[in-house]
Amino acid sequence: MAIEKNYYTIDPEGKLQCMKCGVLLEKGKAKFMYLDNGFPVELPVCPVCGFVYVPEELALGKVASVERALEDK
Amino acid sequence: MSQIEERGSTHVYKVNRISKEEIDSMVERCVYEEPPFCNAACPLKLDTRAMLKAAGSGDLKKALQVYEKAAPFPLILSTGCEAPCEAKCRLCEVGDGIDIRNIEKAIARYGQQTRLGSIFRTKKKKTVAIFGSGLFPLFLAGELEKKAYPITVFCEQETLEAFLHCETPFLDTDAFSLELKRLKGKDIQFVFGCTITSSFLEEKRTAFDVLCASGSVFQQLYPEAAFLPELMICEAAQLVTCREEGVMAAAFGAKKAALTVDRLAQNLDPRNMRGSEGACESRLYTDLSEAILLKRIPENGQGYSAEEAVAEAKRCIQCHCEECMKSCAYLRHYKKYPGLLSKEIYNNTQIIMGDHQLNKPMNACSLCGQCTVVCPNGFDMAHVCHIARQNMVSTDKMPLAPHEFALLDLYFSNGDAFLARPQPGFDTCRYVFFPGCQASAIAPETVKAAYLDLCSRLEGGVALMLGCCGAICDWAGRYEMTGRTEEFIDREMSKLGNPIVIAGCPTCAKELKSHEEISVRGIWDVLLELGLPEGGYGLDRPVAVHDSCGARGDAETQKAIRTIAEELGCTVIETPYSGDRSPCCGYGGLTAYANREVAAEMTEQCLKRSEAPYLSYCMACRDRFARQGRESRHILELVYGTDAGSPPDISEKRRNRLTLKNDLLRELWLEEPMEMKLDYQLNYTEEARRLMDERMILTDDVIDVMNFYRETGEAVYDSESGLLIARNRVGNATFWIKFIRESENSYTVHGAYSHRMNVVKRQG
Numbered sequence: 146m147a148i149e150k151n152y153y154t155i156d157p158e159g160k161l162q163c164m165k166c167g168v169l170l171e172k173g174k175a176k177f178m179y180l181d182n183g184f185p186v187e188l189p190v191c192p193v194c195g196f197v198y199v200p201e202e203l204a205l206g207k208v209a210s211v212e213r214a215l216e217d218k
Numbered sequence: 219m220s221q222i223e224e225r226g227s228t229h230v231y232k233v234n235r236i237s238k239e240e241i242d243s244m245v246e247r248c249v250y251e252e253p254p255f256c257n258a259a260c261p262l263k264l265d266t267r268a269m270l271k272a273a274g275s276g277d278l279k280k281a282l283q284v285y286e287k288a289a290p291f292p293l294i295l296s297t298g299c300e301a302p303c304e305a306k307c308r309l310c311e312v313g314d315g316i317d318i319r320n321i322e323k324a325i326a327r328y329g330q331q332t333r334l335g336s337i338f339r340t341k342k343k344k345t346v347a348i349f350g351s352g353l354f355p356l357f358l359a360g361e362l363e364k365k366a367y368p369i370t371v372f373c374e375q376e377t378l379e380a381f382l383h384c385e386t387p388f389l390d391t392d393a394f395s396l397e398l399k400r401l402k403g404k405d406i407q408f409v410f411g412c413t414i415t416s417s418f419l420e421e422k423r424t425a426f427d428v429l430c431a432s433g434s435v436f437q438q439l440y441p442e443a444a445f446l447p448e449l450m451i452c453e454a455a456q457l458v459t460c461r462e463e464g465v466m467a468a469a470f471g472a473k474k475a476a477l478t479v480d481r482l483a484q485n486l487d488p489r490n491m492r493g494s495e496g497a498c499e500s501r502l503y504t505d506l507s508e509a510i511l512l513k514r515i516p517e518n519g520q521g522y523s524a525e526e527a528v529a530e531a532k533r534c535i536q537c538h539c540e541e542c543m544k545s546c547a548y549l550r551h552y553k554k555y556p557g558l559l560s561k562e563i564y565n566n567t568q569i570i571m572g573d574h575q576l577n578k579p580m581n582a583c584s585l586c587g588q589c590t591v592v593c594p595n596g597f598d599m600a601h602v603c604h605i606a607r608q609n610m611v612s613t614d615k616m617p618l619a620p621h622e623f624a625l626l627d628l629y630f631s632n633g634d635a636f637l638a639r640p641q642p643g644f645d646t647c648r649y650v651f652f653p654g655c656q657a658s659a660i661a662p663e664t665v666k667a668a669y670l671d672l673c674s675r676l677e678g679g680v681a682l683m684l685g686c687c688g689a690i691c692d693w694a695g696r697y698e699m700t701g702r703t704e705e706f707i708d709r710e711m712s713k714l715g716n717p718i719v720i721a722g723c724p725t726c727a728k729e730l731k732s733h734e735e736i737s738v739r740g741i742w743d744v745l746l747e748l749g750l751p752e753g754g755y756g757l758d759r760p761v762a763v764h765d766s767c768g769a770r771g772d773a774e775t776q777k778a779i780r781t782i783a784e785e786l787g788c789t790v791i792e793t794p795y796s797g798d799r800s801p802c803c804g805y806g807g808l809t810a811y812a813n814r815e816v817a818a819e820m821t822e823q824c825l826k827r828s829e830a831p832y833l834s835y836c837m838a839c840r841d842r843f844a845r846q847g848r849e850s851r852h853i854l855e856l857v858y859g860t861d862a863g864s865p866p867d868i869s870e871k872r873r874n875r876l877t878l879k880n881d882l883l884r885e886l887w888l889e890e891p892m893e894m895k896l897d898y899q900l901n902y903t904e905e906a907r908r909l910m911d912e913r914m915i916l917t918d919d920v921i922d923v924m925n926f927y928r929e930t931g932e933a934v935y936d937s938e939s940g941l942l943i944a945r946n947r948v949g950n951a952t953f954w955i956k957f958i959r960e961s962e963n964s965y966t967v968h969g970a971y972s973h974r975m976n977v978v979k980r981q982g
Binding site: 160161162163164165170173174175176177178179180185188189190194195196197198199201204205208209211212213214216217218 | 224225572573574575577578617619930931932933934935936937938942943945952954956969971972973974975976977978979980981
């Protein structure tokens with residue numbers, strides 16, 4: 146069986162709640178896309194509406210550095 | 219807001235806007251890599267500068283290593299050398315040149331030899347025989363030993379001492395024993411007591427790959443044979459040899475001969491791939507104005523002591539051309555001289571697949587043109603970076619991220635904040651005031667005062683145009699956008715009756731002058747003609763005038779600003795690098811957007827020229843200096859008695875432009891502008907404001923997110939921080955806002971961040 150690859154995983158650990166649906170965010174499958182590249186990740190996702198949460202540390206850290214690397218490709 | 223299309227990663231090669239020839243001809247202008255004059259004058263290509271640097275630092279061992287690269291027997295060479303380098307020393311032009319030969323003698327005598335032999339080195343397979351004795355065979359053996367050839371010297375002498383002594387009677391006992399020790403340390407085989415005849419030589423031909431002979435052996439055995447001095451070879455006799463006499467001639471001949479041997483040993487034509495041989499001319503530029511002139515250390519006929527040699531070597535000014543490096547913070551940041559940097563930037567534009575590592579340096583140049591003025595050969599780094607940016611755009615490889623904020627700002631200036639109106643009471647006008655986008659953003663009151671003044675004192679009507687001249691997209695290399703902006707400005711100008719532009723910004727003036735239909739004057743010229751209005755003020759302490767890069771090469775504008783400042787009662791200080799040599803404040807070329815670190819270094823460099831308050835005539839310079847806490851004024855603030863105060867943040871800059879437009883529409887053209895009013899209240903913590911400015915997030919972006927949140931209710935509650943977090947994708951970025959809902963219609967923003975990647979839920 147093929148092992149699914151994830152570039153990054155964040156578990157919300159019950160600390161985040163979707164205000165629209167009133168449920169807790171869960172670790173769920175998401176995808177970052179930039180300049181025709183896609184990266185499967187696991188992020189806090191609302192199980193009802195599918196809201197994907199990108200925490201500040203991730204946005205300013207890993208995401209920003211991958212953005213810069215792809216921009217210079 | 220208009221959106222700019224992000225590039226894809228599947229490149230379709232379109233137009234190459236940069237040519238290799240163009241770059242090569244520019245690179246040719248950079249003389250950084252040219253040899254210093256002493257080095258160029260030396261036929262042996264001794265790196266005199268490096269040798270003197272090592273010696274000057276007291277490291278005679280290292281100095282000797284450098285010297286030995288050119289001279290396998292340094293004491294013999296330094297004694298017999300004619301020192302053509304000394305006459306070329308640039309210090310001779312202003313005082314005493316360096317006594318290079320005596321320093322060399324001291325280095326050879328006192329410098330500790332490091333490598334006594336090369337017996338452990340892997341030898342080459344091809345073998346060389348040298349016949350005869352004298353300086354040429356000795357030097358040639360030394361050169362070939364460095365190249366690791368197995369060498370056998372056949373000589374008439376019976377001992378090594380006799381072999382060395384026969385041609386070096388000028389050496390004193392100490393020097394002789396030192397050179398003898400050096401010779402013994404070299405991996406050279408000697409066969410003594412030979413009688414060298416034709417048959418002897420021919421006999422050895424089968425045992426060795428290359429044969430060499432001293433000049434006297436060659437003369438004696440082949441008196442009629444032709445000799446090629448440039449290759450040091452007699453082709454008829456298949457013999458590498460020499461003809462010249464004297465130490466220098468022998469040393470230079472041995473260098474050439476060693477190269478010939480090298481080529482022959484590899485079965486290659488000795489004529490090819492010889493590189494530059496012998497003395498040459500250097501195009502290096504040396505600034506002698508800062509040279510510290512000291513007298514030559516006297517030499518008493520006995521040679522320098524080690525200490526004296528070090529002191530004399532210390533006087534060397536280490537000729538380098540670093541005029542651009544001295545003045546440009548950008549080149550200093552990347553620690554690369556323009557010739558090399560241009561080559562690398564050109565290569566960056568030609569990469570089809572792979573990393574474009576020079577994107578950042580290419581986008582960090584402020585395109586200010588200072589290098590062209592300070593470079594003795596007029597190297598134009600701005601042109602190189604500008605066409606490189608255009609090329610990246612034309613081949614669809616230019617990332618949008620470094621310039622997108624500025625380009626969207628241009629869209630804002632020429633969209634929501636744009637205003638073009640004839641003076642009330644006129645259909646078309648003789649003049650149009652074009653203050654520039656930064657003036658409206660930073661000092662809207664000053665713009666208003668200037669416009670009202672021009673309207674009241676000029677005949678024929680003065681229209682107003684608030685917008686961007688197009689410099690932003692031009693700097694970004696977006697040539698198609700630049701074309702569209704030019705057309706837009708032209709259309710608007712034509713509606714106003716193609717008036718004469720009165721520019722409030724030197725960069726706008728320069729940019730608009732490139733339009734065929736537009737004639738441009740600077741407001742400074744108009745003010746001098748009309749006389750300064752009432753209400754202006756000068757500062758009671760001296761001011762340092764910072765010249766705008768837009769006014770480079772425009773002596774009249776530079777003079778006009780100083781005249782106005784003096785008429786206002788200012789005492790003007792001229793700083794180093796003023797006028798045409800002025801550095802960029804860090805805003806030009808979009809450096810402030812693409813590379814904040816370099817931009818900050820540029821600002822710092824500008825400010826370190828003087829402790830006085832700065833007086834600028836470009837609003838971007840005024841803003842950047844004020845942001846660094848320096849008292850900073852624009853000349854128009856002084857003329858109109860206004861004070862733009864502390865610098866606005868990025869959102870205030872936009873709001874100022876919009877407010878100025880709306881106020882003027884209301885007051886002068888009696889129009890009620892459409893103004894967007896929020897039906898809820900947004901407050902910001904100080905920290906949120908700081909983060910937004912640092913992360914280039916506008917209040918408009920926050921409003922976009924909050925509107926989306928209020929529409930959809932989509933947000934996350936973080937139980938740890940107690941904050942709500944909402945997001946919206948605006949253009950090419952996703953903005954996230956952290957806030958507290960104070961009431962149904964009131965929110966306090968605590969933080970904001972963004973990313974350009976798009977994120978979606980994945981199935982399965």
